[in-house]
Amino acid sequence: MSGTSSVLFDAPGPRAKRLYAAVGVGSIVVLLLILWFVIAKFNAKDQLTAEKWKPFLTGEIWTQYLIPGLVGTLIAAAISVVLALLVGVLLGVGRLSTQVWIRWPSSVIVEFFRSVPVLLMMLFTYALYANYEVFPPDRLALAAVVTGLTLYNGSVVAELVRSGVFSLPKGQGEAAKAIGLTGGKAMRLILLPQAITAMLPAIVGQLVVILKDTALGYIITYEELLRKAEQIGNFKSNLLPALIVVGAIFVIVNYLLSLVAQRVERMMRRRGRSAGGPIAPDQIDQAAVATSAAAAAPPPAP
Numbered sequence: 001m002s003g004t005s006s007v008l009f010d011a012p013g014p015r016a017k018r019l020y021a022a023v024g025v026g027s028i029v030v031l032l033l034i035l036w037f038v039i040a041k042f043n044a045k046d047q048l049t050a051e052k053w054k055p056f057l058t059g060e061i062w063t064q065y066l067i068p069g070l071v072g073t074l075i076a077a078a079i080s081v082v083l084a085l086l087v088g089v090l091l092g093v094g095r096l097s098t099q100v101w102i103r104w105p106s107s108v109i110v111e112f113f114r115s116v117p118v119l120l121m122m123l124f125t126y127a128l129y130a131n132y133e134v135f136p137p138d139r140l141a142l143a144a145v146v147t148g149l150t151l152y153n154g155s156v157v158a159e160l161v162r163s164g165v166f167s168l169p170k171g172q173g174e175a176a177k178a179i180g181l182t183g184g185k186a187m188r189l190i191l192l193p194q195a196i197t198a199m200l201p202a203i204v205g206q207l208v209v210i211l212k213d214t215a216l217g218y219i220i221t222y223e224e225l226l227r228k229a230e231q232i233g234n235f236k237s238n239l240l241p242a243l244i245v246v247g248a249i250f251v252i253v254n255y256l257l258s259l260v261a262q263r264v265e266r267m268m269r270r271r272g273r274s275a276g277g278p279i280a281p282d283q284i285d286q287a288a289v290a291t292s293a294a295a296a297a298p299p300p301a302p
Contacts, residue, residue, distance in 0.1 A: 053238070065232050066228060069223060069225040069226075073215075074253075077214050079146045080146050080149035080214070084153040084206075086154075087157070088156070093192065095107050096187065106158075110158045113155040122219070122220055125144045129144060142217075145214060145222050145224075153206055153213075164195030164198045167198060197268055215250075218230070225249060229246040
């Protein structure tokens with residue numbers, strides 16, 4: 001294979017590069033035309049006038065609507081993130097268990113809740129909690145939102161944990177058994193920390209999904225950002241600007257969450273390198289040899 005060709009396709013020549021550039025420029029022009037058309041239509045309906053945006057310059061809209069909605073979104077997301085991580089790790093380890101009575105129920109739970117839409121779980125649990133008065137009326141919507149997000153995203157995290165463990169070299173587990181570690185200790189001390197570190201970017205992406213999916217609580221009257229945007233639109237007759245502002249808030253919050261997650265990921269990887277990094281199979285093998293030699297050595301003379 002020539003040095004100018006890739007494994008999957010040949011490197012583009014001058015004509016192909018010109019074609020790609022023309023397609024790129026044409027796509028940008030088409031997108032700008034679509035954006036101009038949409039803005040013109042909104043402007044024709046007086047949806048983008050300054051009068052529609054003035055309420056967002058007042059403290060009332062922020063203190064009575066947007067900030068309480070943001071707090072409600074963050075509360076539901078924070079509780080769901082913690083519970084989803086706990087449930088996901090437990091179910092992920094359960095699916096990797098050698099005990100059939102643990103592995104099969106864990107697999108059934110994960111596959112079931114991954115297949116059920118989040119909104120359906122919220123509606124079902126909301127009706128269930130209301131029917132049996134499990135939570136106070138003012139906490140029903142929050143409980144339903146947290147339950148739906150926890151069950152679905154916990155199942156997704158469980159699959160990420162399982163995939164992370166499977167991505168590790170088989171020698172990790174085999175060498176751990178060679179030095180006498182049980183399956184549970186090998187999972188807890190060697191496999192699981194490396195799997196979580198390896199799958200951390202995907203887990204962080206799932207946490208962002210949790211934050212965005214809190215907007216589904218709008219359907220069951222949970223007081224979050226989207227619900228507050230509807231209330232602002234009804235109060236000030238500016239639903240479209242309210243939705244744009246709320247969308248911008250979601251973008252900012254998700255961006256900040258991504259920055260925090262990236263910092264945590266760098267800290268974890270730096271800590272792993274400073275501590276010597278993941279235990280390699282040859283290191284465990286050397287420990288096994290040392291342990292065997294120590295066990296075979298005669299006891300010291302009295």
